[in-house]
Amino acid sequence: MKSNEGLKYPDYRWSIIIELKYLSDLKFQQVVWCNAELPHLFSDKLEATIESFEDLRFFDEEYDRTKLIGTTLRNQHEVDLIIPLVESLDKVIDTIGWNKPDEIYLNSSEWGKVIKRAKDAYKIIGQDKLVDDNGNIININDIIKIQLEKALKKIL
Secondary structure, eight states, X not given: OBTTTTOSOHHHHHHHHHHHHHHTOHHHIIIIISOTTSOOOGGGSHHHHHHHHHHTTTTOTTSOGGGGBTTTBOSHHHXXXXXXXXXXXXXXXXXXXXXXXXXXXXXXXXXXXXXXHHHHHHHHHTTSBEEOTTSOEEOHHHHHHHHHHHHHHHHO
C-alpha cells in the first residue's frame, strides 16, 4: 500500500514512518544524533522526532487518539502501537529531563524499550511504500543509508 492512499494528511504519515525508523535504529541514533563531530541541524536530533510526535498530538493524553485514524494512522491497531512507544519516550524524558544531550537518553536503562516499541510500530506502519511527488517508490533504508554515509564522511 502507498503511504498516501486514503489518508487526509499523507505527508505526516511519511514523517511518522521515517521517525519510527530513526527510533528503531540505535546505530543511526549513535552516528547521527550523538556524534559531536557532526555539524548538527535540528532535524538530525532526537528533539526533532519528539517535536514531530508532539505536533501530531501523540503525547497529548487528553486528545482522543482515535481521531488520528484516517488522518495519519490507518486503524486502531496502529494507534495501539504508537501509544506504548510514546509512553516509553515520555518515561525516559520524565526520568532524565528535557533538553539534555541525546546520548544521555540513549544510555538510559529505558531506551531499549523505546527501540523495541519503535521497531514493533515500524513493522506494521512501515510496510507502507513511501512515494514521492512523481510517483516513485522510495526505500526508507536507502534514505537511512545515505544519511549514515554522509555523517561518516564528515567525521572521517
